[in-house]
Amino acid sequence: xxxxxxxxxxxxxxxxxxxxxxxxxxxxIHSVPGxxxxxxxxxxxxxEAYVQMMRARFGLDxxxxxxxxxxxxxxxxxxxxxxxSGKPVILAIAERIPNTLLLMLTGMxxxxxxxxxxxxxxxxxxxxxxDNVITVGGIMVYSMPTFWLAQMLVLLFAINLRWLPxxxxxxxxxxxxxxxxxxxxxxxxxxxxxxxxxxxxxxxxRLTRSSMLRVMREDYITTAKAKGLSENAVxxxxxxxxxxxxxxxxxxxxxxxxxxGAVLTEAVFSWPGMGRLLTQALSxxxxxxxxxILLVVSVTVVLANLITDILYAxxxxxxxxx
Amino acid sequence: MNRSIQANKCKxxxxxxxxxxxxxxxxxxxxxxxxxxxxAFFTTVALFAPQIAPYDPFHIAVAQVFESPNSMxxxxxxxxxRDVFSGVVYGARVSLLIGFSAALTSAIIGIIIGSVAGYLGxxxxxxxxxxxxxxxxxxxxxxxxxxxxxxxxxxxxxIILLGLLSWPRxxxxxxxxxxxLKEREFVEASRAVGASSAEIIFGEIxxxxxxxxxxxxxxxxxxxxLIEAGLSxxxxxxxxQISWGMMLNNAQPYLRTAWWLAVFxxxxxxxxxxxxxxxxxxxxxxxxxxxxxx
Amino acid sequence: xxxxxxxxxxxVQDLKTYFxxxxxxxxxxxxxxxxxxxxxxxxxxxESGSGKSITALSIMRLVPSPPGKIVQGKIFYKGSDILSLSxxxxxxxxxxxxxxxxxxxxxxxxxxxxxxxxIAEAITTHQGKTKNEAKKEVIEVLKMVRIPSPSEVAKSYPxxxxxxxxxxxxxxxxxxxxxxxxxxxxxxxxxxxxxxxxILELIKELRKELDTSMILITHDLGIxxxxxxxxxxxxxxxxxxxADVYRIFEDPLHPYTSGLLRxxxxxxxxxxxxxxxxxxxxxxxxxxxxxxxxPRCAYAKEICREKSPVLQIKGEHTVACWLYKET
Numbered sequence: 001x002x003x004x005x006x007x008x009x010x011x012x013x014x015x016x017x018x019x020x021x022x023x024x025x026x027x028x029i030h031s032v033p034g035x036x037x038x039x040x041x042x043x044x045x046x047x048e049a050y051v052q053m054m055r056a057r058f059g060l061d062x063x064x065x066x067x068x069x070x071x072x073x074x075x076x077x078x079x080x081x082x083x084x085s086g087k088p089v090i091l092a093i094a095e096r097i098p099n100t101l102l103l104m105l106t107g108m109x110x111x112x113x114x115x116x117x118x119x120x121x122x123x124x125x126x127x128x129x130x131d132n133v134i135t136v137g138g139i140m141v142y143s144m145p146t147f148w149l150a151q152m153l154v155l156l157f158a159i160n161l162r163w164l165p166x167x168x169x170x171x172x173x174x175x176x177x178x179x180x181x182x183x184x185x186x187x188x189x190x191x192x193x194x195x196x197x198x199x200x201x202x203x204x205x206r207l208t209r210s211s212m213l214r215v216m217r218e219d220y221i222t223t224a225k226a227k228g229l230s231e232n233a234v235x236x237x238x239x240x241x242x243x244x245x246x247x248x249x250x251x252x253x254x255x256x257x258x259x260x261g262a263v264l265t266e267a268v269f270s271w272p273g274m275g276r277l278l279t280q281a282l283s284x285x286x287x288x289x290x291x292x293i294l295l296v297v298s299v300t301v302v303l304a305n306l307i308t309d310i311l312y313a314x315x316x317x318x319x320x321x322x
Numbered sequence: 323m324n325r326s327i328q329a330n331k332c333k334x335x336x337x338x339x340x341x342x343x344x345x346x347x348x349x350x351x352x353x354x355x356x357x358x359x360x361x362a363f364f365t366t367v368a369l370f371a372p373q374i375a376p377y378d379p380f381h382i383a384v385a386q387v388f389e390s391p392n393s394m395x396x397x398x399x400x401x402x403x404r405d406v407f408s409g410v411v412y413g414a415r416v417s418l419l420i421g422f423s424a425a426l427t428s429a430i431i432g433i434i435i436g437s438v439a440g441y442l443g444x445x446x447x448x449x450x451x452x453x454x455x456x457x458x459x460x461x462x463x464x465x466x467x468x469x470x471x472x473x474x475x476x477x478x479x480x481i482i483l484l485g486l487l488s489w490p491r492x493x494x495x496x497x498x499x500x501x502x503l504k505e506r507e508f509v510e511a512s513r514a515v516g517a518s519s520a521e522i523i524f525g526e527i528x529x530x531x532x533x534x535x536x537x538x539x540x541x542x543x544x545x546x547x548l549i550e551a552g553l554s555x556x557x558x559x560x561x562x563q564i565s566w567g568m569m570l571n572n573a574q575p576y577l578r579t580a581w582w583l584a585v586f587x588x589x590x591x592x593x594x595x596x597x598x599x600x601x602x603x604x605x606x607x608x609x610x611x612x613x614x615x616x
Numbered sequence: 617x618x619x620x621x622x623x624x625x626x627x628v629q630d631l632k633t634y635f636x637x638x639x640x641x642x643x644x645x646x647x648x649x650x651x652x653x654x655x656x657x658x659x660x661x662x663e664s665g666s667g668k669s670i671t672a673l674s675i676m677r678l679v680p681s682p683p684g685k686i687v688q689g690k691i692f693y694k695g696s697d698i699l700s701l702s703x704x705x706x707x708x709x710x711x712x713x714x715x716x717x718x719x720x721x722x723x724x725x726x727x728x729x730x731x732x733x734x735i736a737e738a739i740t741t742h743q744g745k746t747k748n749e750a751k752k753e754v755i756e757v758l759k760m761v762r763i764p765s766p767s768e769v770a771k772s773y774p775x776x777x778x779x780x781x782x783x784x785x786x787x788x789x790x791x792x793x794x795x796x797x798x799x800x801x802x803x804x805x806x807x808x809x810x811x812x813x814x815i816l817e818l819i820k821e822l823r824k825e826l827d828t829s830m831i832l833i834t835h836d837l838g839i840x841x842x843x844x845x846x847x848x849x850x851x852x853x854x855x856x857x858x859a860d861v862y863r864i865f866e867d868p869l870h871p872y873t874s875g876l877l878r879x880x881x882x883x884x885x886x887x888x889x890x891x892x893x894x895x896x897x898x899x900x901x902x903x904x905x906x907x908x909x910x911p912r913c914a915y916a917k918e919i920c921r922e923k924s925p926v927l928q929i930k931g932e933h934t935v936a937c938w939l940y941k942e943t
Contacts, residue, residue, distance in 0.1 A: 020456050032472045143544065143596035145551050148570060148588030151577060159578050219723040225678055227738040227789060228711030238726055256461030264552055268574065279556055282471050294468050298460050305459065317728055317773040
């Protein structure tokens, strides 16, 4: 099967998964003790007319399977209910997503780039002191709670050394524009993205190292050496190129974990992203927002997996041309 | 009658021999031994918390708020004058209880589903694997956050939830083992001698399949502890129990003024999870001895 | 092609390559000496485990370095000892002066790079050409190895080609920079019989067209008969016999060589019983005492069990066997 049919097949596979996610969401909404309407507009809504209107909108007086259909249709049109604050859930989420994406992507880049570098160095000098230090460091980082690491970073860099800010995405009390604004955001971005990305770094380092060690033993690496290529050419053009392939899938599948980490990191740094929205919603029992975020996150993970698998198929010529 | 006693004795002897071989390999791995000792240490502390902790961790002492570590409060005191050290000691209970129970729960669920899928194969297998895939797609921590908020945050809820969220990994492992072992000769031989399916599953296949599961379960304890800490950090843990995550939550507003509130509980989480990961790695190496060349 | 004697290209002297494993020391190559002269095709024959591939890898200094190590020996190439060169100097020899064709074209080609990239690499590294110039060279080289539709093949990936084509690509990589010596390690073993014949033809033609000497490593005496000028027979890390190809076939001196010949010929001659050499290749960690072949030798004497025989000249052969005392 060639690339096009593989992509089509993966897309089709994603649909039932999303369907199941919607079903699960629906099931949760209806399995919580109490009136399901609170999951869609929140508790303590006193405006009876409003409540009735929402009831009708989500067809809550209809039989269950019809309700599910209505729910699905609403979701597909972007109607995820209304937050207790009165704002439609979808808007509340849409506001915050870019900030979280910024944080996640920065953290991901940081983790992936430095993780791969560390992994390559580690594999080049197997069993040396550097390798042991890097490997042990990786295990240690992997065992740290993200939020504690975030707090320690704040303690050291923001409080002790005062190099970097500890809170928020932008400096308060200042209105910056243009390049100053970007720099300000960048300054605020450093610590949170490190805290978030460090777990990725550890994972990437470990995977790169073992992948490199495996590929180094392959026969075609001997051919490359026999051609008279320099050590660096062999490592980067041949070994790394092949070692990276399985890593691509892992990076994509980490989306879910990154999102979880983002929630915790945003809590420590008061970063105005979706994670912060979630924690606020959790403490306020803003069920519509909670369920909305759950849905968005699940769908995002499915999409991330999909994109990753397609990207892998694109990169590995053995899949591309068959 | 004598024959079967002898046969059983042979079994026990060989099992003992295998175990001491295994232990010898494990022992060689120094970090793994250190990890084991630390885990044992924390377990002891948790078991004897009432004896070890000098104060009730919830005991409020308004006169002694925000004391930095000193002789009366070896790890300092918090905003309400509560002793951090006592909190840390009692916190070990929650972490270890939830960690081990959740890992056990997910292992049991995973073993059941994985063995059914692996042994039966066919449609059942395909169906169970799809379900497994879907469970694996949903980010565990998110689900945990939502479900805890909706269904309550008692310790038992958390244990069950974590168990429900982590079984896919175990199920996959067991299924893979079953698939590869199902066709091997000793299973054929057992069938030929007339062993029933149950005997084959539990007597032959299971013991071999358990090794990777045990390794994964030990890592799972660490993962469960981290998730539980995260939940508590966000204020969603069991509020009646003092837990390390909760302590870090309490520490958050006071990072500038009271560093000890964050450093000690977090360090405990870190060290405990690290030790569990070292033990897991050690178990992995002991189960799969690889030929190392000088 | 006229061969000038004393136009010696490569001289391997007393090469010893050992592997240090957790089982013990494996003496894969234990005191091997051989020579290649200009324009020759030299065969190294032996069963698997005889150390022939490791000898080749040692010449290229590609022995996997833990656990392997070249513990002793000199390899003279155009005047200098390869074993004393720095890695940087060695890199300019590999692929350019001495190159190697490997056995399994499936695993020895990089699956994610196009054929033309893999061949062009060698050219740009050693001949300082630009990528575009190199790509044109690639087509020429592919034509030399008789690949049909070279421009299509150049843009393909290894898994899209057949086994025979892949082997031709490996050969193309090896000859792309006009090496003085080409080492071919079992170049036909992994291929179907019909393709084997084709590759063999190719090797013979290349021998005529290029000014390259060859070391042909194989366990297949048929190939040796067709292509080689001289033959070294290896057993358990040592050379046991050496002569030119006609003499090896007409008058094999060492019992191992005659055993090999008999098992090969018995297939050809449809004899009633297939002749096989008894026993197995020795355990190289715990080798037998004395002559390493004696447990399998029909002519073994007392002295064979005690002392390892030395290579002696007997007429036009060199042989290491106690059957032939120095005259």
